[in-house]
Amino acid sequence: MKLVRYGEKGAEKPGILDASGKIRDLSGIVDDIDGTTIAPTSLEKLASVDIxxxxxVNGQVRLGACVGNVGKIVCVGLNYSDHAKEANLPIPKEPIIFMKATTSINGPYDDVELPASSTKLDWEVELGFAIGKRAKNVSEADALDYVAGYFIVNELSEREWQAERExxxxxxxxxxxxxxxxxxxxxxxxxxxxxxxNLKLAVNGETRQNGSTKTMIFGVAEVLSxxxxxxxxxxxxxxSTGTPPGxxxxxxxxxxxxxxxxxxxxINGLGHQQQLVVKKAE
Structure with a gap:
């Protein structure tokens, strides 16, 4: 299934794509596409619905972030061997993890803000996934059973703030x-x-990133575990599992x-995103 959230920001409704790519409204069946809806039993019920x-849903509609009510975003840094090489950094011996504020979540086609004080805003196409059931001390062998679904993440970074500030x-x-x-x-x-x-990212029509999850140092199961x-x-x-070179x-x-x-x-199988960078006033 391909699930979506559509409508104005903060008032998104749940939807599902039918075989022709049209959005069908899931309101009345589920409240949102969130942790409750993507739990295994809920997804089983959704799979039995006659789409x-x-x-x-007629007309042009805004698509919101594909997951709502996110509790936390955990990211993995330097998780592609070829990206670590371009950064001139050693291959990590274990996953580098950091948190990203949930207030950074944005729709896939919404504008991206260039902060007034930003000098080094960078792009990062990444494979993201969401947890479907509570996971604690999960073995790598069982880890994929806890993945509810996948999607694209643009894990944007302000490099000066990231690396040159305390x-x-x-x-x-x-x-x-x-x-x-x-x-x-x-x-x-x-x-x-x-x-x-395969993951790709272009800026102004010019390809910047063209990589594959094959070069991930730590795969989805190992990262989750x-x-x-x-x-x-x-x-x-x-x-969010890290970015390839470029x-x-x-x-x-x-x-x-x-x-x-x-x-x-x-990312093949996961659709595409597009964003315009807009400088934010002081």
Whole structure:
């Protein structure tokens, strides 16, 4: 299933894509696409619904972040061997994890804010997934049973704030609009192998990132298992698994986003995103 959230920001409704790609309204069946809806028993009930009997959502509608009421966003840094190489950093011996504020969540086609004081705003296409059931000290062998579904994340970073200011990475990762999610929440049964997906990102029509989850150092199962040893993961929590090479920081010389730039992201099977960068006034 491909689940969506559509409508005005803060008032999104739940929907599902039918076989022709039209959005069908799930209002009255579920309240939202969130931790409750993506739990295993709820997804089983949804799978039994006759989609063709649901109302069609007509006209152009805004798509919101594909997961609502997210409790936390946990990200993995330097998780692609070729990205670590471009950053001239050693291969991590274990996953590098950090948090991203949930207030950074954005729709897949919404504008991305360029903060007034920003000088090094960078793009990062990533495979994201959401937790379907409570996970604590989960074994790697069982970990994929806890994944409810997958989606695209643009894990935007302000590199100066991240690396050149005091403290940890969180401040460079958490500005409003720095986490577009979606467009679709694709249930795990539709992704045969999360370790074999192509990821692409273009800026103003020029390809910047073109990688594969094959070069991930720590795969989805290992990442989930590892994180669950340090914190309890709840249904609806989002994990973003790292980015392949081609980020602005790794270019020579480095190249960062500016007002008016357009980003286009895609992962096979998960759709695409597009955002316009808009400079935020003081």
């Amino acid at each position: 063709d009997e649901l109302p069609v 403290g940890q990475w969180t401040k460079g990762k958490s500005h409003d609009t720095f986490a577009p999610l979606g467009p679709w929440f694709v249930t795990a049964d539709e992704i045969a192998d999360p370790g074999d997906l 590892y994180i669950s040893g340090f914190m309890t993961l709840e249904p609806g929590d989002v994990i 980020v602005g920081l790794g270019m020579k010389p480095p190249l960062y986003l500016k007002d008016g730039d357009r980003m286009h992201l895609e």
